Amino acid sequence: MVSFESDYIAGAHPQIMKRLAETNLECLSGYGTDKYCESAREKIRAACRCEHAEVEFLVGGTQANAVIISTMLRDCEGVIAAKTGHVSVHEAGAIEYTGNKVLELPEQNGKIVPDMLAGYVADFYADANHEHMVFPGMVYLSHPTEYGTLYTKQELEAIADICHQYGMTLFLDGARLGYGLMSRESDMTLCDIARICDVFYIGGTKVGALCGEAVVFTKNNKPRHFMTSVKKRGALLAKGRLLGIQFDALFTDDLYFKISSHAIEMAERMKGIFEGKGYKFHIESPTNQQFVILENERMERLKRDVAFSFWENLDEKHTVVRFATSWSTTEEDLMALERALG
Amino acid sequence: MVSFESDYIAGAHPQIMKRLAETNLECLSGYGTDKYCESAREKIRAACRCEHAEVEFLVGGTQANAVIISTMLRDCEGVIAAKTGHVSVHEAGAIEYTGNKVLELPEQNGKIVPDMLAGYVADFYADANHEHMVFPGMVYLSHPTEYGTLYTKQELEAIADICHQYGMTLFLDGARLGYGLMSRESDMTLCDIARICDVFYIGGTKVGALCGEAVVFTKNNKPRHFMTSVKKRGALLAKGRLLGIQFDALFTDDLYFKISSHAIEMAERMKGIFEGKGYKFHIESPTNQQFVILENERMERLKRDVAFSFWENLDEKHTVVRFATSWSTTEEDLMALERALG
Amino acid sequence: MVSFESDYIAGAHPQIMKRLAETNLECLSGYGTDKYCESAREKIRAACRCEHAEVEFLVGGTQANAVIISTMLRDCEGVIAAKTGHVSVHEAGAIEYTGNKVLELPEQNGKIVPDMLAGYVADFYADANHEHMVFPGMVYLSHPTEYGTLYTKQELEAIADICHQYGMTLFLDGARLGYGLMSRESDMTLCDIARICDVFYIGGTKVGALCGEAVVFTKNNKPRHFMTSVKKRGALLAKGRLLGIQFDALFTDDLYFKISSHAIEMAERMKGIFEGKGYKFHIESPTNQQFVILENERMERLKRDVAFSFWENLDEKHTVVRFATSWSTTEEDLMALERALG
Amino acid sequence: MVSFESDYIAGAHPQIMKRLAETNLECLSGYGTDKYCESAREKIRAACRCEHAEVEFLVGGTQANAVIISTMLRDCEGVIAAKTGHVSVHEAGAIEYTGNKVLELPEQNGKIVPDMLAGYVADFYADANHEHMVFPGMVYLSHPTEYGTLYTKQELEAIADICHQYGMTLFLDGARLGYGLMSRESDMTLCDIARICDVFYIGGTKVGALCGEAVVFTKNNKPRHFMTSVKKRGALLAKGRLLGIQFDALFTDDLYFKISSHAIEMAERMKGIFEGKGYKFHIESPTNQQFVILENERMERLKRDVAFSFWENLDEKHTVVRFATSWSTTEEDLMALERALG
Structure with missing residues (x-):
């Protein structure tokens, strides 16, 4: 049939399987400190044309969302997402499990509408009782969205402007980022994403890897002692090579x-x-x-x-x-x- | 002016102040084990005409909501609330802080509409991917609502029926319960509330006390070792008498x-x-x-x-x-x- | 008998009861914004001879410990406490409930020994794998301790020095602080405590109040949007006057x-x-x-x-x-x- | 060099790599529902001679510990571990991050001593104030321990007896279980482990797999809706095949x-x-x-x-x-x- x-019905792209096999006997240090992780980081920085980007590898999408959101929000803050966003609906409450609220916005075709976002945040700060409410501290969006739709560069920049006006972090869930970038309707490159967003990830699991998401912090904003925070969330892979080798392959020859x-x-x-x-x-x-x-x-x-x-x-x-x-x-x-x- | x-702009009702003064020098055991707590429990059970009700005292409303919700939900579950519910908007994310998701429903005049609730839960179980979602495990409603409105007995019973059909707990936030019961438009008594709901609280803070909410578990459903769970949430008052004496006064002579x-x-x-x-x-x-x-x-x-x-x-x-x-x-x-x- | x-077997000191009665009918704003809270803050600052101190009121000791520790620690950090410390043993896991580890040290007469503390922290940073461990971010001590014993000024200063050498916050649980300060063996004043510690609280519950602890941040280090963080933890009292009036009375005429x-x-x-x-x-x-x-x-x-x-x-x-x-x-x-x- | x-310095055993390659193009359902996961479960049940065992796959050891402990403990409970246990020291507070306390016991050669355990639990229940403390709800032990040492069958049975006497779950961390079972000094088989423990895991990461731990619930005690709880903790792998195929290989021909x-x-x-x-x-x-x-x-x-x-x-x-x-x-x-x- x-x-x-x-x-994600098949295994990994053959080129990835080949590299995993070729490197299998090499002795490598653990926890993402090996040379393939380093090489993959370097290649991703180059592909983003963002030399100072900090790149870390996590195993899956829900995990990446929970780790990023919970390490970057401040105590009084929550994360804004479209009502149909993956973090809102299909992660079994993984964000709330970390103690943080998802603030849901109405959506259009799965997307956050810049004007609605601006209105929401302005209303929040206009409310005399907003100290009793969760502060909007981050905007989460998925690109492509859960409905396969895409933000235009103009929309993403408008959202970024609102974020920065109110001191919010713009976080893009790129579990299927490749399909967005290669869509005929896309007017953005990976460099645009890296320039506009504060943090995003390049999905591996749904784009040819066995598992893995490459998180990119673009504004020198990687949380301090991030490895410890990742470990604390049960998300640190002992054989970090499994992620490094795969992303190294994915970012070799434009795979x-x-x-x-x-x-x-x-x-x-x-x-x-x-x-x-x-x-x-x-x-x-x-x-x-x-x-x-x-x-x-x-x-x-x-x-x-x-x-x-x-x-x-x-x-x-x-x-x-x-x-x-x-x-x-x-x-x-x-x-x-x-x-x-x- | x-x-x-x-x-909650004034102190306590004079009758409460009088009882606090009269009992002030008595030596009483701590943590809700004193005779006034016991007497208040007994009077509340009588007022509810629910002999087996288990009554515990907490200090404030957000605290009561967080304690009740987080001790009664199962791991895979969240709590349904109206989009305008206090737990949704004005508790600074206190429910999410305990690791639990608030599942927001559209509201009418601040109230959950039974048909919408039924539809929401039916849709949830119809979804093939619902194991990736937060299960609806409890319904939270406030009575009166944040808009001062009231559920009718018929509405509350309809909601209870849906809850019990799907194994959900019905929890009523009665921070202002007295005003609901004494409203000319109310068709419910305290006994109705106790009969229909699985757990609710009788608000003291906003109905004449200095502080305090009396939580009533009506179905032999008080979580085991509840005192320890309360302590774990920083919500156990050393001088529990402060709550017991106030509720004992409130439930004496129909105060x-x-x-x-x-x-x-x-x-x-x-x-x-x-x-x-x-x-x-x-x-x-x-x-x-x-x-x-x-x-x-x-x-x-x-x-x-x-x-x-x-x-x-x-x-x-x-x-x-x-x-x-x-x-x-x-x-x-x-x-x-x-x-x-x- | x-x-x-x-x-905490009796109610409040009569002078506190008197003030609660006298002010009972006054209309006051909620959540700690009333004039008595402000007056109490001012008097505490004066008593500490620390003009820039930030003072906030919480209801109880375990709550104060959980709020302070969880708002002041960074994600990778935990709090060091004596094995017999209240947060280690008798708070039903309230600190862990906030997601933070208590790092237990051996004790002598209920006290942390400066040399052991220094050794513990030095060992931590010497460990090549310390990124897989909880970082020591704060030292918790109780004064008097759970055994009624006292730190000397020299001991407290030695502990403070170690804290500041390693970027740790020194937090003193003063649930019974008054008894420590008034002990014949005490060589410290409230001003010493305020000068040496980064944050501490002045216990009310066990020193004559019905409830209440006054948290003092001495180094311009009150967490941002602290009121929201307090609300998020279910610890914000609507009738904040109950705490303000009591501490105003306690710090009037040296009560x-x-x-x-x-x-x-x-x-x-x-x-x-x-x-x-x-x-x-x-x-x-x-x-x-x-x-x-x-x-x-x-x-x-x-x-x-x-x-x-x-x-x-x-x-x-x-x-x-x-x-x-x-x-x-x-x-x-x-x-x-x-x-x-x- | x-x-x-x-x-965990090398990749996977060649037999595992071979199976991953052979099955790479097969279309399989996600999240652990594929036929290889099912086959691996069956083989593990057979190897344990425990037909009713419920087997689930997780990615890594710290993750497995956090998921198991936090889904099996009740609200008032914590987990007992040796002071040198992995969950106590080297998981960056992952257990506490889930809101649960690790109750540390002194150890001998990395092992919990049955008599000390019995004493600890007896003391707990003898304490008049134990409702203010974390209840001992589970015993965590690693076998082999962090020091490479082994429990004897007699020791493990003694610990199990204490657990069951006090209603505690016995959980064995088998991150290196194979090395324990194959040690010349071992007097236990996998069947003994499955018979004596309530839950344990068979480590893959450190015993030849790229990643993966097989959790075995032996007493019909798998938490309800476990998949949702795993998802909630960011621990559910989309391509669950990666774990299923590896364990299927590991339990084929005694690999x-x-x-x-x-x-x-x-x-x-x-x-x-x-x-x-x-x-x-x-x-x-x-x-x-x-x-x-x-x-x-x-x-x-x-x-x-x-x-x-x-x-x-x-x-x-x-x-x-x-x-x-x-x-x-x-x-x-x-x-x-x-x-x-x-």
Whole structure:
């Protein structure tokens, strides 16, 4: 059966597997102090054109979100996120578990709207009782969002301006960053992201790695004794090499961007297949996740041949489902999908 | 200057002060084990007509909310509250500080709507990925709400039914419970509250005490070793007598209800004064807090003679302000207000 | 029955009760912003001869410890305490509940020994793996200690020097501070405490108040938005006047010191009574708590007439028990004790 | 340069790398629901001869400790550990970060002594004030310990008896479990561990895997909705296959035990080399970590050719250092060590 269930259904990109095998017998120091972590850091700094960037590796996305938010917020602060943001909905309360509140904003297509953000923060400071409330200390956004949508450079800069006007940190969750950067509709490069955001991460898990997220602090703002804080959160990997070698491979010969481009190319062709057969999309996504509206009976039949994931019930007769592409999606997969759609 | 700023501007009701003075020299054991705590517990059980109720005293409302929620939720659970609920907005993230998420629902007049609650929980369990989300484990509601409004018995029972259908605890924040029970529009007694809710508290701080909230567990559901959990949260008072004596006084000769009735009577008359002069209300409140719309210039003038509290900006020219009555509100206060309104 | 069970068996000193009664009808703003809180702050600053001191009021000792420690430590840090320190043993894990580790040191007579402290911290920084460990960020000590013993000025200064050498905060728990200052063996004044420590609190609960501890930040080091952090921990009292009025009374006409002196005087006489009858002390305490060794049968008989508290089993036939004096201890109490001892 | 720095200096055992490569293109579901996780669970249950055991995979040791302890303790409880236990010293306060106290016991050779444990718990319950203290709810022990030492079956059973007498959970940290089981001095099998302990984990990271620990709940005691609790702690791996495939390989053809045996064999021969040259050991370790006393000048010279790790300063002239073996230690490594020792 062909699968478009998610972008983490396969193992790692073969080039990553090759490097893990080649380096397997080398004796390396632990906890992210090895030469491959160092090399990966250097390559990421170069790719960001941000020489002073501080780069640290974590294992997964929820973990990265919890570590970054809880080490960068001050005691009186919380983090603003779209109501549909991953930290708001799908992390089982991991941010709250660290003692910090997620302040939810309404969203449009999964995105925070700069004007709403500005209004929210202005209202907060206008409130005479705001000392009894959680201060907005950080803005969390995901790019691409949970709906596959993208911020424009103008939007991201507008959000950054609001953040800096009010002393808030701008944090971008890039679990699928590559797919955003390689989207035909993107008007931003990795350098733009690094220039505009205060901290972000470059997702590995969903972009060809076995696991791993590379956190980039761009404003000399890495929390002091960060390694200890990571350890304290149970997030420090003994064989840090596992992350370093993977990111070193991803940032060698543009592998990260090639993987992302391939998935985007596959997604565009998949989109064409659905459109050609008259299917409608729930949302216009320019990235590797496509949200298709299926008539329920058809959905049940399709399930026999193709794996995809449930998104939400649209109405009594229709369901929104998600098809995702990744480094491992092949032309054969697309042909199988086309056949299954009948 | 006359003040309607809040219902905690004065000290304690004279009867409470009298009892504190009379008992002052008695040697009593600490931490809520003294005879006055025991007597207050007994009187509260009788007033609730709930013999098996377990009653414990805490110092303040935010503390009570944090202690109750964090000791009663299971690890995978969060607490549902109206978006305007005190735990959602005005507790500086105290619930999240305990590691637990507040799941916000839209509200109507400050109240949770049973149908919306039912829909929210049904959607949660329908979601294939709900194991990645915070489980709804408790419903928090305030009665009266932050807007002075009241649930009807039918509404509260409907919410309780939903809670019990899904294994959720129904928790009622009664920081101003007396004003709700004594409102002309109330169709519930204290016994109804005790019968319908799983846990609630009878507010003292805002109903005539110096401090103190009496938490009532109605279903043999007091968490085991609750005293230790209270201590762990820094909420155990050494001189527990301070709480016991006050609640013993409040539940002697119906003082709690008399205080509340008085404030309601004063609020009704205050309402009449505003209406008589053509003022509009932002919301129809049947309890001791009245939310009046003031033209901004008039508001500034009024401030010179009367204390009240800012609620929110309505539009460029109007502000919503709150006037609260309490045990200490006098006829003279009302007359002074009437004069000041001109 | 006469009671020496603790120093919080009675209500408040009559002068405090008088002030609470006199001010009861005044309309005051909430949350510690009223004029009595302000006046108390000013008087405490004067008593400390520390004009820039920042003073805040909290309800109880465990709460004060948890709030101070958790708002002042950095993420990678923990607090050093004697193994017998209140935060180590008798707070039900309140410090750990805030996510912070208590680093226990061996003690001598309940006190931290400067040399051991220096050794501990030096060893920490000498450890090549100390980034995997909790950094020592604060030293907690109680004065008087849980055993009634006192630090000398030289000892406290030595500890302060070590703290400042390693960037640690020196925090003194003064739940019973008055009894320490008024002890015949004390060589420190309140000004010394304020000069040497970075933060400390002046205990009210155990020195004549109904409740309340006055936290003093002496180095312009009050955490930013402290009120919000206090609220977040459920520790902000709505009727803050309850604390302000009490501390205003305690620091008027030296009441705090007179209360303490009286208890010390009573303790010295009580000590004489025990000595005169040949009883032995478990520890040499110069303050208001006396730890007496009782033969078990005698202890059982004594219990019929006198209340005291169990401290620990010494051996099969003897028990250590505690007798405490306070503002409420009278000559009659001592005579009754003498009679009961036979 | 030859390295004995730790047992996680190399990548994974070649058999694991092979399986990761072979399965790399397979489409598998995420979060530990794939067939390899299921197969690994089944094989571990069989190896433990415990059919009802519930097995879950986590990424690392500190994470496993924090997740297990914080999901299994009740609110009033803490976890007992030896003063030298990993959770006490080298996890940067990860347990306290979850809000739970580590109750430290004195140790002998890194081990908890049954009599001391029994005394500690008995004393706790004998204390009249124990409701103000953290209840002992779990015993944590590591096997082998941080010093490479082993519990005997009799000791472990004695500890289990005490645990069960007082309603405590017995949790064994098996980060290096294989080396314990394969030690010549071990009198326990994996089945004994599974029978005696309530929960334990089989360490992968330090026994040949890239990462991963297999947690085994032996008494139908896996916390409800454990996946959600794991997610909440940022510990849920999206590509759960990475853990499942590795443990499936480790428990195929006894690979886990073979890896462990090899390391033990190498450690024994290394021990012989040191002994043959007259070196002394700081502690008698029967497992893969050897703690050797080196004269400081000799240590400095040795560092040029051999990597090992600092343990502690013994005296002014001597240092204790650790040499560890693992799956990757070769005869050539031992010969190189022998040459370097001169």
